[in-house]
Every structure is written in C-alpha cells, then in structure tokens.
Amino acid sequence: MADVKIAAQSRTEFGKGASRRIRGEGKVPAVIYGHGTEPVHVTLPGHELMMALKTSNVLITLDIEGREELVIPKAVQREAIRGFLVHLDLLIVKRGEKVTVEIPIVTEGEVGPGGGLLEHVLGALPVEAEATHIPESVTVSVEGLEVGASILARDIALPDGTSLAIDGEDVVIQVLQPQAEEPAGEGAEGAGAEGAQEPATA
Numbered sequence: 001m002a003d004v005k006i007a008a009q010s011r012t013e014f015g016k017g018a019s020r021r022i023r024g025e026g027k028v029p030a031v032i033y034g035h036g037t038e039p040v041h042v043t044l045p046g047h048e049l050m051m052a053l054k055t056s057n058v059l060i061t062l063d064i065e066g067r068e069e070l071v072i073p074k075a076v077q078r079e080a081i082r083g084f085l086v087h088l089d090l091l092i093v094k095r096g097e098k099v100t101v102e103i104p105i106v107t108e109g110e111v112g113p114g115g116g117l118l119e120h121v122l123g124a125l126p127v128e129a130e131a132t133h134i135p136e137s138v139t140v141s142v143e144g145l146e147v148g149a150s151i152l153a154r155d156i157a158l159p160d161g162t163s164l165a166i167d168g169e170d171v172v173i174q175v176l177q178p179q180a181e182e183p184a185g186e187g188a189e190g191a192g193a194e195g196a197q198e199p200a201t202a
Contacts, residue, residue: 003132004052005061008042019087028085032062032071034092040064046085053085057101057134060090072099072131093131100128100165103135105156105172109143116147116175125172126165127158135159140173150174 011022011029019029022043032040042064052058053076062069075089093099102124111118125138138156145151154168 003059003061004048005063006044006048006052008044008062008064010065011041011043014041023084023086028088030088030090032064032069032090032092034071035094037092040069044088049088050085056104056136059093059132059134062090070094070131072101072134095132097131098128099131099134100126101134102126104137106137106139107142107173108139109141111142111175112144112146114147115178116145116149117178118142118145119174119176121171121174122153125153125156127162128165129159129162133159133161135162142173142175145175147175147177 008030009027011018013021022029023046026046027043028046028049030042030044032042042062044062052060053073057072060071060073062071070093071090072093073088074091077086077088078084079086091099105120105122105125107118107120127135129135135158138158140151140156142151150171151173152168153164153166153170153172156172158164
C-alpha cells in the first residue's frame, strides 16, 4: 500500500474562525488520536494531503516538527459542493498491529445473458489487516452471473494477512432483474393525435 510522508505543524488556535484562516492559507486542520494518547491538533498542507488521499487507507508518516507519527485517515470531511478538504481525523497506528478499515470493491467481467443489473450492496468491504499492509482494493469477478445471483463476503478472495470484519454470509454484490420499459401509453398517443388536429379545427 501507499506510504507517504507529510510535514505537519502543531495547532493552538481553534474554532470556526481559526479553521477558515487555516484553509485560506491552503492548509487543512486535523486531529491525531489513538493508543491512549491525548488528541494532537495539527495543520497539514492541503495539496499534499489531497494527493495522498487519492489512495484509499493511505499510510502517512507525519513529521510533526521533528517527531514522526504513523497514521491512517479515519474521517475525512469535505465541503459539500466543491469537495475541498475541511477537516481530517487521523488514527495513530503501529507497525505490526491490526486495524479495521473499509477497502474499495472493484468488479471485473460482465454479467450473464438477460441484462441483469449489478447492485453493490456494500460500497466497501470491512476487513482487518496489518496497519502497514492494508490492501488498496479487492477485485471481484462478476463474469456470467445471472439474475438472482449474489456474491457473499466469504466468496471474496482476500490477500494473505487480511480477514473479514463482517459476517461471511453478508451479501456484497447481487444481480437484479432489470425493470421492463413501459410501452408508450395510448393516452400519450391520443394526446399527440389531438394536438395534431387542433390547428386543423382552428
């Protein structure tokens, strides 16, 4: 998995006004917590952070004014319309320890004949993995699946050292019957006919 290094600065000002000033400087307010430590408030460079977060569950080595801390993102707040970063919660992790995260599910292949609709019941798969070896994603083949078929959590092959953090019987993906298109109603046709006759009547 990706491992990036980002310089962080300690933060002593809080509140909405302080957060707006931080974001106005191209930075993002964040809080670091975990392992029984007191939360640490920092600011992070916005562009570097945005690039790092393009990778799911990215492992970040923070350089907090000379002190390094290994973290992963746990909660990312973005502005609703423009999507820029507003605030970040970072969880301290240690090499070798297990963490519970959600990893993206990537499908490959095409469903079988009948034109079934593929539904992702789960948008991401909850798993437990070693903090420095979190999979970026899992790939699931849907090749040839027919309407009514489903893929359970236990059916998904996981990398070594990674285990499910949900019940194996939970449905992850299923194939639904496509809805039949409604034929053009007679009423609509009648309305069209009447519309064509109106100029003639006038």
